[in-house]
Amino acid sequence: xxxxxxxxxxxxSKLATSAPPLILLAILALIPLAEPGPNTIRLLFVSxxxxxxxxxxxxxxxxxxxxxxxxxxxxxxxxxxxxISLNAGLDRLSSLGLAAIVGAITSLLIGMxxxxxxxxxxxxxxxxxxxxxxxxxxxxxxTGGASGYRxxxxxxxxxxxxxxxxxxxxxxxxxxxxxxxxxxxxxxxIAVREDEDAASDLGVNPFAxxxxxxxxxxxxxxxxxxVYAGYAAFVHPNGVFGFDISVAILxxxxxxxIGTIWGPVxxxxxxxxxxxxxxxxxxxxxxxxxxxxLILIILFEPGGVLGLLKKSxxxxxxxxxxxxxx
Amino acid sequence: xxxxxxxxxxxxxxAGLAALKDVSFEVEEAGLFxxxxxxxxxxxxxxxxxxxxxxxxxxxIVFQGHEISxxxxxxxxxxxxxxxxxxxxxxxxxxxxxxxxxxxxFGHSKRSADKTKSGMEFxxxxxxxxxxxxxxxxxxxxxxxxxxxxxTLAARPSLLLCDEVCSGLTETEAASILELLCDxxxxxxxxxxxxxNLRAIMSVCDRVIVMNSGQKLAEGPPEAVQNxxxxxxxxxxxxxxx
Numbered sequence: 001x002x003x004x005x006x007x008x009x010x011x012x013s014k015l016a017t018s019a020p021p022l023i024l025l026a027i028l029a030l031i032p033l034a035e036p037g038p039n040t041i042r043l044l045f046v047s048x049x050x051x052x053x054x055x056x057x058x059x060x061x062x063x064x065x066x067x068x069x070x071x072x073x074x075x076x077x078x079x080x081x082x083x084i085s086l087n088a089g090l091d092r093l094s095s096l097g098l099a100a101i102v103g104a105i106t107s108l109l110i111g112m113x114x115x116x117x118x119x120x121x122x123x124x125x126x127x128x129x130x131x132x133x134x135x136x137x138x139x140x141x142x143t144g145g146a147s148g149y150r151x152x153x154x155x156x157x158x159x160x161x162x163x164x165x166x167x168x169x170x171x172x173x174x175x176x177x178x179x180x181x182x183x184x185x186x187x188x189x190i191a192v193r194e195d196e197d198a199a200s201d202l203g204v205n206p207f208a209x210x211x212x213x214x215x216x217x218x219x220x221x222x223x224x225x226x227v228y229a230g231y232a233a234f235v236h237p238n239g240v241f242g243f244d245i246s247v248a249i250l251x252x253x254x255x256x257x258i259g260t261i262w263g264p265v266x267x268x269x270x271x272x273x274x275x276x277x278x279x280x281x282x283x284x285x286x287x288x289x290x291x292x293x294l295i296l297i298i299l300f301e302p303g304g305v306l307g308l309l310k311k312s313x314x315x316x317x318x319x320x321x322x323x324x325x326x
Numbered sequence: 327x328x329x330x331x332x333x334x335x336x337x338x339x340x341a342g343l344a345a346l347k348d349v350s351f352e353v354e355e356a357g358l359f360x361x362x363x364x365x366x367x368x369x370x371x372x373x374x375x376x377x378x379x380x381x382x383x384x385x386x387i388v389f390q391g392h393e394i395s396x397x398x399x400x401x402x403x404x405x406x407x408x409x410x411x412x413x414x415x416x417x418x419x420x421x422x423x424x425x426x427x428x429x430x431x432f433g434h435s436k437r438s439a440d441k442t443k444s445g446m447e448f449x450x451x452x453x454x455x456x457x458x459x460x461x462x463x464x465x466x467x468x469x470x471x472x473x474x475x476x477x478t479l480a481a482r483p484s485l486l487l488c489d490e491v492c493s494g495l496t497e498t499e500a501a502s503i504l505e506l507l508c509d510x511x512x513x514x515x516x517x518x519x520x521x522x523n524l525r526a527i528m529s530v531c532d533r534v535i536v537m538n539s540g541q542k543l544a545e546g547p548p549e550a551v552q553n554x555x556x557x558x559x560x561x562x563x564x565x566x567x568x
Contacts, residue, residue, distance in 0.1 A: 184431050184432075187420075187427060187428055187431060188428075188432065190417065190419065190420060191417050191420070191428045193419070194416075194418055194420065195415050195416075195417060197379065197415065198411070198416075198417065199400075199417075199428065200379075200398065200399045200400045200403075201377065201399050201403065201408070201411075201415075202408070202429045202432055202433060202477060202478070202481050203400050203403035203404050203408075203428075203432030203434075203481055204400055204428065205398075205400045206400075259419075
């Protein structure tokens, strides 16, 4: 056996996995220069916000297998925190940082009692917490209650700035997700998902692992909510704390491929783009379509779009004989 | 010789059912200690309590001079107690090597000298190295048992708790696992070995404890225990007319 073969193959595969994301990032960064029009930029902006939330949810739901129906809490708190901080005169980056911190702290408060529950009980508890927060925010006078809260814009609206903030955050979320997946922490998350007791028997603290995974996911989701609020300049409880936001955040990774790095990204882009078109044409019909899609995915392709692509690719390779390992 | 583990009047009740009643014994440093008994004797319960998987109702567990009863299992692993499961619990979505990595990276915090060892070395010891990149879900039951042992060894325990590592294996496979246990013990690790199969345990252990109905029935060297009338009775029943 050639001793050098594995190491050179390793560096080639490393290049092969890191090059396409960087090229994709570069292309996305160059898009505004082509002046594609405000509607396209807005569509891309929304998709990128969804990418961040989807990738974030996947860290807890995909890697650690803890299915939460309550991520609207973090999205909403991030949006409100950013809106209030911007009005208080804080700069955009610090406002997002603050939103992330508020999200992470809230996740600990939610996680400490609920992670003592296992399986479906955790999922059910997150629905309760999420609805409770929405009701509180609807009745909280300081933030305008149900009528919402407005950001007073200082200076002219710069759509490109918002696009780049969303792109930067989405890229950071994917990078963090990749980093976690192949780290000691990522190994702990997956071990907890596969068998919590066996993980504990090998030295993994399941409770602490889930809490930390929840905190990272919540911080990123809150920052996504903050970027969204900065663009919309207006937030209201039924918009950012709505149950449909929670459902969307867990639907995207499921569509794309749960527990993978790129599945949640694909799912978010599919969701973001399709949703815009569908909402315009069929205001109620789009939820029905997602419901149907979810059933089909769970029944026939639990690996999501990414799983389907991988299968088709393998099939194609077997048919054509290209790159078949002997 | 000093004892690494000391159990004192350990009891466990499951909703009124006494699974363990006042069990006391000591495991010597670098000893290979066998724990036998018929089905339902409380062997696995005892192992789970020492490993921290379940908590005792009363009694004390002293490991290397420290009281550890009530500690969670991940804490027990970090101070040097690791267990295998009778029914293997592989992380099915991870590769065979990644399974071992979990034990390697989260195991015993003090035995750092061994940390330089790679996951592959532990797989080689149980003969799973050729399957390192396979998903754990694709392994046969016998291979899952070996993986269970490999990743527990990767956690570098000072006290290894083995729960029927040989059941479901062929004679040859069982013999190689027993040989491995003897090697591990020679390298300084103490072993508490729970086994249903008397022959396996009698051939390797230097001391044996027999349990029946949650209580200690007998304790001593294998030959002495084997000829103990109450042990024979528990396993086979009373001689007719006796």
